[in-house]
Amino acid sequence: MSETQAQNPINEARLWRDKGWTAEVIKNEEDDGWAVAMYLDGESEPALVGPWTMGRDKKNPKPLDVNAFNTLVKTASEVIRRHEQQLHAQLHKELRVDTEEDRLTISFDIVPDEEAPHALLTAHDRAGERLAQTRVRPDFRFNQQSAEAWVAGGFEKPAGA
Known part of the structure; x- marks a missing residue:
């Protein structure tokens, strides 16, 4: 039209x-x-x-x-x-992870790219400032345990991600 x-x-x-x-x-x-x-x-x-x-x-x-x-x-x-x-x-999930210093928001955002689908794992502090972000597979198992492990591991890219 x-x-x-x-x-x-x-x-x-x-x-x-x-x-x-x-x-x-x-x-x-x-x-x-x-x-x-x-x-x-x-x-x-x-x-x-x-x-x-x-x-x-x-x-x-x-x-x-x-x-x-x-x-x-x-x-x-x-x-x-x-x-x-x-x-x-379906494409965005969010969890909270408490640390000794702060309460973090961990988000998992799937990017449905036809050629290179992936997801972004992102950590924000209570004030909304981005602390870390890493690219992971779109089928990464995002749950409370994996979010806490990512934070505890210093935001290193998770194994198998």
């Missing part, structure tokens, strides 16, 4: 484009009904596909309107936000 298309709102019965989103009412391949697909500008796959209400004639879809579009944008945005939160949770 070009930038010009993204900037020009469209308000048609089966196609509505505004606010960086496009809603398209489509024939539901599963049955005789209709569905609506929500696309975020620049994306080829829909962020949301859901059933759409039939019109009064029970054959054609109900036309899109501003209220329905705004609700669809809110719902699709929430789906994307949840997906991003889930992905972040």
Whole structure:
């Protein structure tokens, strides 16, 4: 989709484009009904596909309107936000390790690089200052025991990491 298309709102019965989103009412391949697909500008796959209400004639879809579009944008945005939160949770883990001097935050962040996937093991002090960081394998077993061992070992790269 070009930038010009993204900037020009469209308000048609089966196609509505505004606010960086496009809603398209489509024939539901599963049955005789209709569905609506929500696309975020620049994306080829829909962020949301859901059933759409039939019109009064029970054959054609109900036309899109501003209220329905705004609700669809809110719902699709929430789906994307949840997906991003889930992905972040899968790629980022954090533990606390107490030392004699401080309470450290040890984080494990997977970098899903297609050519060289890896993870970063990072230690921050209570003030948020980074104390150490080392690159480890993405399948490194990150748990309380491995975090404590890394700290106790002076932040040397863990064996087998």
